[in-house]
Amino acid sequence: MIVLYNFGIGLKEYEERGLLNEFPLFTHCPNCQCHAPGNLHRHGFYWRNGVTEKHVVRRIPICRLRCQRCRMTISVLPDFLIPYFQYTLRAVLLRVVEILEKKIKSEGRQLLRFHLNRYLRQVKWVHSYFVEQGEVRGLSNDKRKEATKYMKRILDFGESSFLRRSQGHLSRYFMAN
Known part of the structure; x- marks a missing residue:
């Protein structure tokens, strides 16, 4: 555990x-x-x-x-580490933000693509966490827009605080497969 x-x-x-x-x-x-x-x-x-x-x-x-x-x-x-990841929480989130905001290209960079894809698969999980907290409602069909919105929300919330508070939400960890 x-x-x-x-x-x-x-x-x-x-x-x-x-x-x-x-x-x-x-x-x-x-x-x-x-x-x-x-x-x-x-x-x-x-x-x-x-x-x-x-x-x-x-x-x-x-x-x-x-x-x-x-x-x-x-x-x-x-709390600055993500379970089962070697990169720190901050390192992963900052790289994903850079990709989402198109500051860097992720094509050809296997680890970046892995982190981005893992995060994109987690958007609904993140959304459900914030809904449970009473902070948001509704989810648009634009996955990239939602991913960017929730990434900014996580960073505003404080990435370590988010990781600790979301632990166990839907019986999973943030960025878990």
């Missing part, structure tokens, strides 16, 4: 702190909701890449916890 957490710092500082980051202490298991003290144990770390918009690769530790009651392993992922 992945839990997104706001460490209040960026990728560079998170990397510099390494294992000395202030990892959260939970009062309840995120899965079974049992009382955490005595049940949630540190289960080590794994190392993961975080790639910035300038393609700088940073190796960062991800804290793992294990609930003794439900046996679920929980990964505490910084």
